[in-house]
Amino acid sequence: MASAWEDIRHPQWHLTTPSHFMIDCWGAVFHKDWYHMFVDVNPECGEPGERSIFWHVRSKDLLHWEHLPIPMMPDSQELRTNDGWIGFDGNNDPVLLYTSVPKPPENRRTHRAAIGDQDFLHFERVPGEPFMTLENHGGPAFYGGWSDPYVFEVNGKKYLTISKCVEPGGDPLPVYEAADDSLQRWNYRGVLFEHNGEVVNFFPLGGKWVLIYSPYRAIEVFIGTLDAETLRFTPERHEILSYGYHSQSSPCDRGFYATCVYRQQNRTVLCGWISGFHASDLWDGCMGVPRELALSEDMRIIQKPITELLNLRDPDFSMEITADTRIPFQETADMELACVFRDDNGYLSLTVGEQFSLTLTGRKIICGKDEYPIGYPEIHARLLFDKVLCELFFGGSEALCGTESATCCFSYPGEDSKLSIQSEGVTFRLICHKIKAAPQTISELLKNKHIGV
Numbered sequence: 001m002a003s004a005w006e007d008i009r010h011p012q013w014h015l016t017t018p019s020h021f022m023i024d025c026w027g028a029v030f031h032k033d034w035y036h037m038f039v040d041v042n043p044e045c046g047e048p049g050e051r052s053i054f055w056h057v058r059s060k061d062l063l064h065w066e067h068l069p070i071p072m073m074p075d076s077q078e079l080r081t082n083d084g085w086i087g088f089d090g091n092n093d094p095v096l097l098y099t100s101v102p103k104p105p106e107n108r109r110t111h112r113a114a115i116g117d118q119d120f121l122h123f124e125r126v127p128g129e130p131f132m133t134l135e136n137h138g139g140p141a142f143y144g145g146w147s148d149p150y151v152f153e154v155n156g157k158k159y160l161t162i163s164k165c166v167e168p169g170g171d172p173l174p175v176y177e178a179a180d181d182s183l184q185r186w187n188y189r190g191v192l193f194e195h196n197g198e199v200v201n202f203f204p205l206g207g208k209w210v211l212i213y214s215p216y217r218a219i220e221v222f223i224g225t226l227d228a229e230t231l232r233f234t235p236e237r238h239e240i241l242s243y244g245y246h247s248q249s250s251p252c253d254r255g256f257y258a259t260c261v262y263r264q265q266n267r268t269v270l271c272g273w274i275s276g277f278h279a280s281d282l283w284d285g286c287m288g289v290p291r292e293l294a295l296s297e298d299m300r301i302i303q304k305p306i307t308e309l310l311n312l313r314d315p316d317f318s319m320e321i322t323a324d325t326r327i328p329f330q331e332t333a334d335m336e337l338a339c340v341f342r343d344d345n346g347y348l349s350l351t352v353g354e355q356f357s358l359t360l361t362g363r364k365i366i367c368g369k370d371e372y373p374i375g376y377p378e379i380h381a382r383l384l385f386d387k388v389l390c391e392l393f394f395g396g397s398e399a400l401c402g403t404e405s406a407t408c409c410f411s412y413p414g415e416d417s418k419l420s421i422q423s424e425g426v427t428f429r430l431i432c433h434k435i436k437a438a439p440q441t442i443s444e445l446l447k448n449k450h451i452g453v
Contacts, residue, residue: 004283005440009412011386012332013312013438014274015065015287017041017055022285024199024258025273026083026148027096029120034058035262036120037271038071039287040083052080054098056120061308062269062290063438069446072096072114072123079103083148083199083258085160086120090181096123097160097183099147100130108134108144111162113184121445131184132162132176138188139174140167151183152202154228160186163200163213171195173211175231193222193233199258202233205268206295209233212270214257218245219272223299237299243372244276244407251278255407256288256391268293269306276409277388288407289384289391296400303393303402305384309334309435317434321421329419332435335383338398339428346425350383355413356390358383367392367408374404386435388412 004010004019016022020041027038037059040052056068074081077100084098094116099109110130114123132149134142148163158178165174173196176186192202197215204210211222211233219242224235244255253276262269270291277284291303313334321327329352339348341362349359359366360381364373367390374394380401381394388410395403421430 004280007280007282008415009277009280009388010283011286011389013063013435014289014386014389015039015057015059015440016283016285018067018440018442019282021252021283022055022287023052023273023275024083025271025287026199026258026260027086028260028262028269028271029086030262030264031120032118034060035062036086037065037260037287038086039273040081050079052082054081061311062271062306063308063312065438065440066443067440067446068443069121071116071120072125075125077102082109085149085151086116087151087183089115089183094118094120094123095183097131097149097151099149101147109146110134111149126184132186137174137176137186139176139190140165140169140172142167142174148199150200150202154226154231158183159189159231161192161196161200161202163196163198165196173200177231189231192231193235199260201259201261201270203261203263203268205293205301208236208295208299210293210295210301211235212241212259214254214259216248218243218255219257219259221301223295223301239300241301241303242272242405242407243370244367246276252276252284253278253409256405261293262290270303274389274391274407274409276407278409286389291402291405296403300400300403302395302400303405305382305391305393309384312435312438314434314436319432321419321430321432323421323423323428326418326420329413329417330432330434331385331387331415332437333383333385334433334435335381335385336431336433337381337383337428338378339381339423339426340378341426343425347423348426348428349420349422351420351422352410353413353417355417356408356410358390358392358408360394365392365394365404365406367406368410370406370408372404372406384435 023040082099096114111132116123172191173193175192179185197213201212209226221241222235242256246253259272294302376396384391393402395401
């Protein structure tokens with residue numbers, strides 16, 4: 001299991017599974033002082049594939065993760081188990097609601113419930129029929145590919161929505177109300193929003209409601225209002241949440257995608273899956289740095305790396321980098337950048353050999369082969385490097401740094417690589433902090449399972 005983690009290209013402080021292809025992040029729950037996270041893993045190869053199982057991890061700080069036993073395997077009728085939601089029923093028992101994908105030739109997905117122990121170590125399916133099927137859900141005649149149930153709460157009542165619902169007339173996002181506190185019976189209430197994608201998140205933030213989904217392209221976010229009586233969401237702003245999407249599969253390169261949210265009393269933290277490494281047959285995929293969310297005055301989502309990341313900075317390494325210089329590339333680094341463009345042709349360029357390049361101007365940011373249109377006379381940015389991954393957060397001021405974000409996976413440049421800085425027509429300040437590794441651990445409970453992944 002350790003072979004993938006020992007790969008020199010492997011991220012050092014991002015969550016990954018010990019081997020194979022890590023897929024969506026979901027089931028974010030803070031319980032008994034632990035952050036629990038569930039991800040999907042293909043145990044057969046280094047591609048998403050048709051098979052996947054649930055993988056369970058937990059952390060005290062969202063950076064150092066412990067890998068726990070598989071909480072529930074697909075049953076004899078299931079090809080795989082798709083994303084879901086985890087919460088608590090009226091008896092305070094953990095409830096897992098997930099999408100069951102059947103083995104061929106059957107292609108009509110259903111949604112099933114399972115009850116778990118208080119540490120989420122094991123879940124048992126509720127016996128009998130699935131809690132929701134295409135025949136009994138009470139709404140439009142959806143096609144069979146619906147997936148990823150998600151539960152939210154309004155005025156003490158729980159509601160459920162489901163991703164990827166498609167009917168002949170469109171792709172509405174349905175909403176259901178819990179019939180009782182077992183969370184196993186739901187009544188159709190109508191359409192929450194006119195469109196949807198994969199892995200829907202819906203939650204309040206800064207006096208508004210936020211809808212995030214992954215629509216087989218760059219992940220999108222809508223900010224608006226929710227009518228608590230009609231359960232209709234009205235968007236007031238729509239934007240790209242993160243750039244870096246390239247392809248859905250073959251090869252899989254979706255950038256920051258398939259998100260989940262921790263809702264705590266004093267903060268909202270967004271997590272998501274990053275793919276596109278193609279570094280090894282042993283592994284692909286990681287969780288992006290968890291991001292604290294806020295809402296700006298003009299209703300823009302601000303994403304900032306969690307404050308806990310500051311604890312990983314090496315206190316013995318901090319360097320201010322000047323123009324027209326070359327220094328050893330810090331493979332795990334946290335860079336703070338502020339630059340002001342003195343004229344329209346001003347630029348700042350950072351390169352690492354032929355493997356990585358980033359150019360900032362007052363009109364656009366070019367990261368590798370991707371261009372992101374912006375219009376800031378000055379840019380404040382934070383660049384996070386972890387081996388062959390760069391996560392970029394930027395905006396038009398220090399306070400708004402994080403209104404734009406992007407991810408970039410690149411080829412390993414080598415231990416002796418240099419970071420080169422070139423600039424013209426720009427005044428800038430770039431400070432580099434080295435990031436220490438955040439070792440992941442295998443629970444003794446998992447070691448004793450001999451699961452072979």
